[in-house]
Amino acid sequence: MSINQQLGYTPDHASPPGDLIQEYLDHLGISARELARRCGRSGKLMAEIAAGKAPIEPETALQLERVLDLPASVWIAMEAAYQLHKAREAETEALENSYEWATRFPLKELAERKLLTRQSGKSEQVRELLRFFGVGSVKACDERLGDLLAVDFRTSTTFKNDNLALSAWIRIGELRAASIETADYDRDAFLAALREIRELTLIPINDALPELERKCAAAGVAFVLEKPLPKIRVSGISRWLSPRKALIQQSLRHKSDDHFWFTFFHECAHILLHSRKEIFIDMAKGPGSADPKQEAEANVWAADFLVPTAAMRSFVLTFAGGEDEVRRFAKKQKIAPGIVVGQLQHNEVIGFAALNNLKVYYQWTDE
Template identity: 65%
Template sequence: MNAQTYTFNPDHCAPPGDLIQEYLDELDISARELARRCGRSGKLMSEIIAGKAPIEPETALQLERVLDVSASVWIAMEANYQLHTARQSEHQSMAASYDWAKLFPLKELAERECLKKVSDKSAQVEELLIFFGVGTVKACEEKIDELLQVDFRTTEKFSADRLALASWLRIGERRATSIETDTYDRDAFVKKLGELRGLTRMRLQEVLPAVEAQCAKAGVAFVLEKALPKTRASGASRWLSPRKALIQQSARHLTGDHFWFTFFHECAHLLLHSRKEIFIDVEKGAGSATPLQEMEANTWASEFLIPSADMREFQKSFSGDEDEVTDFAGRLGIAPGIVVGQLQHSGFVPHHRLNSLKERLEWK
């Protein structure tokens, strides 16, 4: 949820020079006389009164002695005026960036309470910058490039699908910061994955808390976040720091076998590949990994779930009966749907066969 600090932001703020002028009128002295008493130039004092020059700390101390108004009052008034002026300028520049902001899935992000959908153009741009944790539109574009990695830069730089994908990744990044994890330990992570492999036989809704908890104990934050429209993302993995990694999934196909294979595929990226990269897996087209990295992650996940030697032996005698799949899965200690998914992916059985053995998922 987007954390928002509510403050009073008036649409007008008088420069401290207005108050100085009131004192001059009351004392019936000129700006030049005030400048003489403060030891400043007449030109500078005139510019301060007109709001064209700021009150520096030294000048504030001098005004304190001459007008008997605390220097902290002058400094505070100057700071408020400068902030107000900067805010007004920012408001105009952000409003000019509204067409850029409209390319993001603002409605969906608001529905997920990641930001507020507001009518004011400038405020909407500001909401988006807060969501991405940046201060300017330029910094936001750089953050998006960072999230999407180099392979995605071959497409249109600010297309809606790219920005939706960056938004989905940012949701995972934000959620991961609130997940407490131990320091990453590779051996502990592999051990936890062995334990999680056995949980594939249970309903996913029941074991999700265990997936999150076991990953956290090994230094990996796990986030399940429904894909935003146009993202086509099934999973992503990255390092948030040398001590903490993130696995993010979308459960796009809404089947248990796809969820688990994607999970172990992302785990493989963390175990096998560079910590400097963000690995993004999408349904169609190239993700951010190289073909070799994708092959290595797929092979690792396949072997971890079903050793290839066992699968080849099973296929020799498999007649297509559901009970054979169930028995084989039982011997391996995994869900039958995972076996079906592997058989379908390899083309050994058609994609319309044995789907009754797959666990069906739904978003609530």
Template identity: 60%
Template structure:
């Protein structure tokens, strides 16, 4: 989402001032204007003073008497009242500057998602615009709803909440610009079989392909660099009953981790409640251990069938050629095989790491 810039002057002319200017030119009084419009003298005096608004009926009467379009009167009136409302809310917004400052403003600004403002009230407005909320209370209510789902199984959550909420919001924003079909479980499973074949491709090839295949099945796929203090690998959640989101960070930047995380998040969408938000990172999760284990097993088995890997391990002589041959046989990248062997402690985490490709931001 690019920053939206609107010209917002810090002043507005009351339509009453223009009325008075025209009365001076015509050399008639406010009382006479009231008589010609068929309105009370008090009402016209209050309109001229900016105390009473110009209603559509009055605008039509002023149009006939002063020969200025009713739409001009109503436009001036709307701009003036909007200006007054902006001025009125500034002190209340400024009081929430400390709240706004808890979010990673600098990083969000560098990503073009909001602006850094010197004025306290303006900065709060920028944060509200970023989150798509009209007030701090409404924004906090939305946060409370998310936290009730996202953090309910995580008493010692590793990520900073403000940073995590910001990162989740970026997912919403990115998703707004990605068109998808309605979610279709069978189509999604078929798409994942095609995605699996992409593990041997370079990142610049497979990322757009994943996005397209997932979108055609009703799932938005987003890769978004983590914000500071966001210790996550990925998240899966439902944006609506017919549209899901998988958002990954590339936090560990290795191909085995990337692909396992992707299929792990897919498993949550396929197997578990649509009312949950599944946050996943190294050594942490916000869901019940049984659900997490189920997603782990599904992802591992989808990447490499468990029985095939078990048979391979029984004859594995720690030769690199065995890894490459097994990977080719199953149409999978060798780095994923190494990652699975390390996870099962067949290999130490330092062994055969040359097969584990490292992804770099900007590729």
């Protein structure tokens, strides 16, 4: 790595190799045509090189090495630096024209999470956003956004969705997951881990999360809990990062324990039951497509895994609406009472305002 690369130095100018050739011509007192004759090239080509209108090709560099006694590598390096400078100037202009596009992303929030830096220059800010998404151009970024939104994610119609903010949140999950070491995915190991994770609903979330993450990773699934960005209503996504590594990412959008755990097991169901190439979307409006049957399958699987259907039906037959009844049933099922309440509400056994005091509500540390 050169000292310029180490220091992040980018020259704001670069001279074409033709300038140096012209200095040699002046020093030797010969014309471009004479130099061309000595090199065995056409006079027109050498005149264009000297004027910076034509590039120095490797063959020409070797000929100049012999005639002017300056290594071919120097000529090639000068040409490369000049061409790179011209490309950078052209790119800067193009990126400046894309600045308005970049401002549609939640730049402030991404900077606060130290995922990118705010830049004063328009082109520099667009470059920083492209770096965040891991792409080389605005066109490539637009294509990448389509890929990022083609995932399985649970959402709530209570919150307004912004697709650009959503794509940024999904990208954060990718970046976080990249630092999580996981074993190769093993379906049986994942199912075994989920049976152990189910009992984590009984302990405080801060104590449960490290164990949840560890158990998932040991089965080939990265778990990421990432605070939602403004204007998005996603609760969770599940996707495959590679054939051997899956990702479950949650936002804690609704901060109750029943919603958090149901979302988690819903995403687990998609990983267990459905194709790794499928796209599942549970939202009123948005990108992609969803098979309602698969969404229903994930809901049924998650509900039954948390509270066995037969046990819930039996409980509902004698349920009189009391808190103590819920607590005793939840204790027998080794599950948090709030999860039982959530299912009773969803099944319209009780109203959505009933027994919410049995739920646990989480809060981000910076709130």
